[in-house]
Amino acid sequence: MDRSRLEAFSDGVFAVAITLLALNLSVAGPGHGRLLHQLGSHWPAFVAYLISFFTIGIIWVNHHALVHNIAIVDRTLLFLNLLLLAFVVAIPFATATMASYLTAGGQDAHVAMALYGAVFDAMSLGFMAIFEWTLHEGRTHQPVPQEARWAARVRFYAGQLVYLVAIGIAFISPSVALIMIGLVAVYYIFERTPSAAPSASGQAEER
Amino acid sequence: MDRSRLEAFSDGVFAVAITLLALNLSVAGPGHGRLLHQLGSHWPAFVAYLISFFTIGIIWVNHHALVHNIAIVDRTLLFLNLLLLAFVVAIPFATATMASYLTAGGQDAHVAMALYGAVFDAMSLGFMAIFEWTLHEGRTHQPVPQEARWAARVRFYAGQLVYLVAIGIAFISPSVALIMIGLVAVYYIFERTPSAAPSASGQAEER
Amino acid sequence: MDRSRLEAFSDGVFAVAITLLALNLSVAGPGHGRLLHQLGSHWPAFVAYLISFFTIGIIWVNHHALVHNIAIVDRTLLFLNLLLLAFVVAIPFATATMASYLTAGGQDAHVAMALYGAVFDAMSLGFMAIFEWTLHEGRTHQPVPQEARWAARVRFYAGQLVYLVAIGIAFISPSVALIMIGLVAVYYIFERTPSAAPSASGQAEER
Amino acid sequence: MDRSRLEAFSDGVFAVAITLLALNLSVAGPGHGRLLHQLGSHWPAFVAYLISFFTIGIIWVNHHALVHNIAIVDRTLLFLNLLLLAFVVAIPFATATMASYLTAGGQDAHVAMALYGAVFDAMSLGFMAIFEWTLHEGRTHQPVPQEARWAARVRFYAGQLVYLVAIGIAFISPSVALIMIGLVAVYYIFERTPSAAPSASGQAEER
Numbered sequence: 001m002d003r004s005r006l007e008a009f010s011d012g013v014f015a016v017a018i019t020l021l022a023l024n025l026s027v028a029g030p031g032h033g034r035l036l037h038q039l040g041s042h043w044p045a046f047v048a049y050l051i052s053f054f055t056i057g058i059i060w061v062n063h064h065a066l067v068h069n070i071a072i073v074d075r076t077l078l079f080l081n082l083l084l085l086a087f088v089v090a091i092p093f094a095t096a097t098m099a100s101y102l103t104a105g106g107q108d109a110h111v112a113m114a115l116y117g118a119v120f121d122a123m124s125l126g127f128m129a130i131f132e133w134t135l136h137e138g139r140t141h142q143p144v145p146q147e148a149r150w151a152a153r154v155r156f157y158a159g160q161l162v163y164l165v166a167i168g169i170a171f172i173s174p175s176v177a178l179i180m181i182g183l184v185a186v187y188y189i190f191e192r193t194p195s196a197a198p199s200a201s202g203q204a205e206e207r
Numbered sequence: 208m209d210r211s212r213l214e215a216f217s218d219g220v221f222a223v224a225i226t227l228l229a230l231n232l233s234v235a236g237p238g239h240g241r242l243l244h245q246l247g248s249h250w251p252a253f254v255a256y257l258i259s260f261f262t263i264g265i266i267w268v269n270h271h272a273l274v275h276n277i278a279i280v281d282r283t284l285l286f287l288n289l290l291l292l293a294f295v296v297a298i299p300f301a302t303a304t305m306a307s308y309l310t311a312g313g314q315d316a317h318v319a320m321a322l323y324g325a326v327f328d329a330m331s332l333g334f335m336a337i338f339e340w341t342l343h344e345g346r347t348h349q350p351v352p353q354e355a356r357w358a359a360r361v362r363f364y365a366g367q368l369v370y371l372v373a374i375g376i377a378f379i380s381p382s383v384a385l386i387m388i389g390l391v392a393v394y395y396i397f398e399r400t401p402s403a404a405p406s407a408s409g410q411a412e413e414r
Numbered sequence: 415m416d417r418s419r420l421e422a423f424s425d426g427v428f429a430v431a432i433t434l435l436a437l438n439l440s441v442a443g444p445g446h447g448r449l450l451h452q453l454g455s456h457w458p459a460f461v462a463y464l465i466s467f468f469t470i471g472i473i474w475v476n477h478h479a480l481v482h483n484i485a486i487v488d489r490t491l492l493f494l495n496l497l498l499l500a501f502v503v504a505i506p507f508a509t510a511t512m513a514s515y516l517t518a519g520g521q522d523a524h525v526a527m528a529l530y531g532a533v534f535d536a537m538s539l540g541f542m543a544i545f546e547w548t549l550h551e552g553r554t555h556q557p558v559p560q561e562a563r564w565a566a567r568v569r570f571y572a573g574q575l576v577y578l579v580a581i582g583i584a585f586i587s588p589s590v591a592l593i594m595i596g597l598v599a600v601y602y603i604f605e606r607t608p609s610a611a612p613s614a615s616g617q618a619e620e621r
Numbered sequence: 622m623d624r625s626r627l628e629a630f631s632d633g634v635f636a637v638a639i640t641l642l643a644l645n646l647s648v649a650g651p652g653h654g655r656l657l658h659q660l661g662s663h664w665p666a667f668v669a670y671l672i673s674f675f676t677i678g679i680i681w682v683n684h685h686a687l688v689h690n691i692a693i694v695d696r697t698l699l700f701l702n703l704l705l706l707a708f709v710v711a712i713p714f715a716t717a718t719m720a721s722y723l724t725a726g727g728q729d730a731h732v733a734m735a736l737y738g739a740v741f742d743a744m745s746l747g748f749m750a751i752f753e754w755t756l757h758e759g760r761t762h763q764p765v766p767q768e769a770r771w772a773a774r775v776r777f778y779a780g781q782l783v784y785l786v787a788i789g790i791a792f793i794s795p796s797v798a799l800i801m802i803g804l805v806a807v808y809y810i811f812e813r814t815p816s817a818a819p820s821a822s823g824q825a826e827e828r
Contacts, residue, residue, distance in 0.1 A: 011219055015223055019220055022297055034314075035308060035322075050293065053292075054289060190282060
């Protein structure tokens with residue numbers, strides 16, 4: 001197994017999962033009330049779509065940066081990568097469930113939002129497992145320096161902490177939890193990914 | 208992040224989005240009237256399918272020409288690219304909604320057609336944002352010459368103007384608005400994309 | 415536009431379209447009669463799935479052989495390629511419609527089977543249009559020799575003829591028409607694609 | 622046909638099929654009982670999702686290792702590869718059917734589980750057919766040594782045997798059959814794929 005086909009397959013799964021999110025965008029159609037009203041009452045679906053879309057997009061960006069530095073591909077890495085992808089692929093389901101229950105309101109909106117946060121948290125853990133795998137000597141082209149490791153872990157545990165708190169907050173206010181999960185996406189968009197640290201300028205150039 | 212993986216991921220999203228359009232092609236099935244009649248009454252779905260299919264196809268072609276010249280990939284570009292893709296992925300939803308309301312007729316056909324035009328307009332703006340990003344010194348292999356910039360902007364704002372007018376026209380006649388949006392696609396098919404301007408012959412050859 | 419990204423995008427569309435065929439494989443589920451009986455009464459869906467799957471697979475193989483020899487990519491080729499893909503993407507819809515009406519029986523089974531044949535015929539015409547495009551001087555790495563052109567056209571018009579006859583036969587016996595369309599797929603699997611003719615042995619080797 | 626486009630197309634089909642599995646993850650939504658209860662009663666869907674996800678993932682890994690060594694691509698290989706993919710693409714259907722009948726219980730849970738095992742068995746046979754194809758002289762870069770052939774066959778027939786026994790067990794206890802099919806996936810994750818045998822260390826390194 002060479003790295004490039006791992007990337008190609010993962011890219012395919014990311015691309016399909018991010019596009020399937022849009023299957024959740026739908027209205028009941030003619031005969032179910034005014035269209036503007038339907039669109040308005042579905043606002044959780046649109047907000048959820050954007051948050052999930054950008055979160056998958058960011059994980060894809062970070063996945064690339066992480067994998068790009070990898071020198072060998074073993075069975076453990078393949079397993080960890082499949083585990084990460086299994087949670088990525090579950091995001092459209094978690095998004096659809098969360099959006100429909102947030103629209104309906106009631107007690108289960110809390111449970112659905114906690115489920116949404118939990119899937120994101122699990123995906124994030126899967127990503128961190130791959131990162132920890134890369135730290136072993138000889139698995140990367142350039143060893144990840146100690147200070148970069150800790151910087152990455154700090155950033156990672158910050159995101160983890162927000163997801164975990166959001167799961168708890170979901171049982172008090174689903175909307176606040178949704179905003180928190182959205183802010184994690186915004187934070188990661190403008191924050192460099194850990195593994196790109198060693199040669200930042202070189203990474204950015206085309207090769 | 209190197210450019211080729213940005214292309215691979217974007218290609219995947221374009222390919223899935225363009226194929227998901229076909230999920231909107233469906234008839235109610237046996238027991239809901241004659242098949243020919245069902246197919247005939249669904250003509251907006253077939254016209255909408257073709258227009259959306261070719262519009263996504265053209266944006267893919269132009270996206271390639273634009274990205275091909277890019278030398279560095281930074282966080283801003285990744286964000287703008289995700290924004291563009293988020294609207295591309297929303298096109299199957301906008302297409303399905305427009306087609307079902309145009310079939311049903313009534314007041315909401317106007318709203319649905321305006322929504323359809325608005326998603327195309329937003330996608331077009333996302334594309335133009337990437338184009339403007341490329342104009343900064345050092346971001347492309349070959350600097351985009353001043354006259355090509357203005358030619359591109361003229362072409363772009365022409366398309367934008369038609370989309371905006373079509374959104375307005377949608378509230379008077381959805382069918383006329385649909386024809387206008389279709390004509391934009393036809394126009395762009397036979398019009399060269401801006402960023403390919405510098406070395407037209409070289410671009411066209413295989414490398 | 416270089417050829418490799420045309421291939422990548424087309425590969426993506428072929429792969430998604432061929433996989434979406436399986437969405438048509440479904441049973442009504444628990445509470446709708448014995449599972450074996452449901453599976454048995456859905457036999458047209460399974461036969462249609464196999465025929466459509468292999469037909470798309472073969473068109474993909476032939477598309478590759480055709481595009482592999484192309485030296486320049488112009489707007490006309492991009493348009494013809496999008497036209498071909500628009501019919502490829504419509505195949506899951508035509509397959510689902512045909513299978514459900516063939517299962518239900520009645521007059522509309524004839525119309526649905528004719529529609530199925532017509533989409534295959536249109537896809538085939540789109541493919542031939544690309545082939546004719548390649549015959550112009552300078553568009554391919556190696557010019558297609560005259561005798562290969564005619565051999566290709568004979569093979570192509572043979573397939574066309576069968577599709578057209580099948581559309582007619584569909585109004586007499588949908589099952590016979592389905593068998594004919596299936597036989598075209600079998601024929602093309604074991605028949606070399608035209609454009610690969612010039613250097614058959616070289617084509618087959620890895621590069 | 623060169624090998625790399627065979628890989629690209631197959632990767633695309635694997636990626637779409639593995640992602641479509643998640644369409645089976647769904648709950649009835651608001652108004653159909655408590656969400657936690659719905660999620661709990663859908664446990665077969667979640668277990669089936671994981672087993673199918675990892676099985677497709679492993680077949681993808683093994684497919685890569687097998688194809689990587691191939692030197693020529695002929696019509697027979699293309700046909701065998703399409704046959705393998707036709708069963709891969711049928712897995713989401715088999716998974717959804719099995720999960721819904723296992724949830725509902727009753728006599729048809731046995732039939733649905735046997736169907737699930739049969740699709741896995743057929744996919745496995747399709748894979749073995751490609752492996753046998755590679756054993757002919759001159760079809761691979763490095764000939765597969767005799768001892769590796771037998772080791773591969775032993776491993777393969779072990780998996781086949783478990784699938785066949787699981788199909789039989791399905792008529793006694795669907796849950797036990799499901800566990801057996803899951804264990805095959807676990808076994809193959811941590812077992813090297815046959816064709817990678819010749820130069821194990823070299824295979825693992827990036828090229």
